[in-house]
Amino acid sequence: MKLHQLQALVASAESGSIRGAARMLGISQAAVTRALRELELEQQVPLLIRAPSGLSFTEYGKALLLHARLVLNQLEQAQGELARLKGQSAGRLSVGVTPWIMLTFLPEVVLLFRQRMPEVQLELFESLMAVAQPLLRDGSMDFAIGQLQPSPTSAEFTSEALFDYQTAVMMRRGHARQDCRSIHDLLDQNWALNYAPDGHDALMHELFWRHGARIEERRIVRAHSLAMLEILIERAEMCTWAPAILSMAPAFLSRLQTVTLAEAFTPRQLSIVSRRNSTLSSAAQCFIDCLLQVIRRHARSAKKEDQQLFDTLTLLV
Known part of the structure; x- marks a missing residue:
């Protein structure tokens, strides 16, 4: 594999077309097409699916794309580090x-x-x-x-x-259930939670399952930012499970309420x-x-x- 081939692959993915990749790299469309075909021939597998609607990638292409991005990012970091040490960047x-x-x-x-x-x-x-x-x-x-x-x-x-760090179940200060004393009393509530794509079972086990609690999945909203969690807790009356320190941060000091439950959670x-x-x-x-x-x-x-x-x-x- 050659560097210009990997650059053509990543640029094609990011722009969605050969024309866009050529524009991004500052080379001709023919040069991008040639680099991609050379890469497919060298690896002896199809990498791209060309259609009037644009480019998509085969499973081989997706796998190689992940590594190509990593290689190019690592190279950029190395060049930046060397340039910084030389006082040039x-x-x-x-x-x-x-x-x-x-x-x-x-x-x-x-x-x-x-x-x-x-x-x-x-x-x-x-x-x-x-x-x-x-x-x-x-x-x-x-x-x-x-x-x-x-x-x-x-x-x-x-x-x-x-x-x-310690964790706690939290809700809006003044929530109707803030005096609950067991996770079992909150299974009929809606929850806003965050977890990695493969972290669902670990979170559910720690928060519910190991305490003998089962919650309907439809009651859980997976939120991908603090702002989303904040809005859902404050305006949609949802519960969450988060680092206990959040309730003491200045931004949340008078707005979030930790709930004292009989169930203990393992420190994270x-x-x-x-x-x-x-x-x-x-x-x-x-x-x-x-x-x-x-x-x-x-x-x-x-x-x-x-x-x-x-x-x-x-x-x-």
């Missing part, structure tokens, strides 16, 4: 950040990172792991700060633990999650160092609000 860092870190420590982390590496272009995702995993997989995201649940695909990633672990066998850049290491510095400063703080945060957290680093 800003470089780029893409980080996924779980919502409760975003609402507590992130602003200070970003300011500290900007002081240390002002030349690096920083891209941040509000990143629940359902969002982060595909981006980590194809190399679009350098690392994520999140919770990696055991699943069939989790072996693709590696994690370095930061915290153990927040980690630095990256692709297995990948190497983090110096910018990524710097961002992690800034994160740890800010977290440790708050952990040592005598302020009441910091002590309340760390009532629900156990620092592991």
Whole structure:
């Protein structure tokens, strides 16, 4: 496989046509077509399905596309890192950040990172792991700060633990069921939950099944952002299960109510999650160092609000 062939494959997928790929790469349509045909001949499998409505990919093409994106992203990162070391380029860092870190420590982390590496272009995702995993997989995201649940695909990633954190069932303050004392009393309620594509059973087991509770799947809305969860909790009277620290974050302090239940939940672990066998850049290491510095400063703080945060957290680093 040659680099220009992989570039043609990825550009064709992103633009949806040979013409769009040629425009994206700044070459002729004939050159893109030739690169794709050469790739199919070398691999001896069909990669694309050409139709009047546009391009689509065979199973072979989809599999190769995933790796092609990873190769090109890795190459871009390597070139950026070398250029940054030579003082010729800003470089780029893409980080996924779980919502409760975003609402507590992130602003200070970003300011500290900007002081240390002002030349690096920083891209941040509000990143629940359902969002982060595909981006980590194809190399679009350098690392994520999140919770990696055991699943069939989790072996693709590696994690370095930061915290153990407590979780709680939550609802809008003033909700009619806020005084419930068992998960069994909430099975007739609607729920907004977030989980990775292969994390459904692990979540259901922890929240319901191991407590002998069975809930109808139709009562669960899978929400892919904190904003969606917030709207559904506040305006649709839904319940959720989330890190307990969320209810103490300034944005939610007077709006979210944790529910004290008889059932106990296993503490979850927040980690630095990256692709297995990948190497983090110096910018990524710097961002992690800034994160740890800010977290440790708050952990040592005598302020009441910091002590309340760390009532629900156990620092592991």
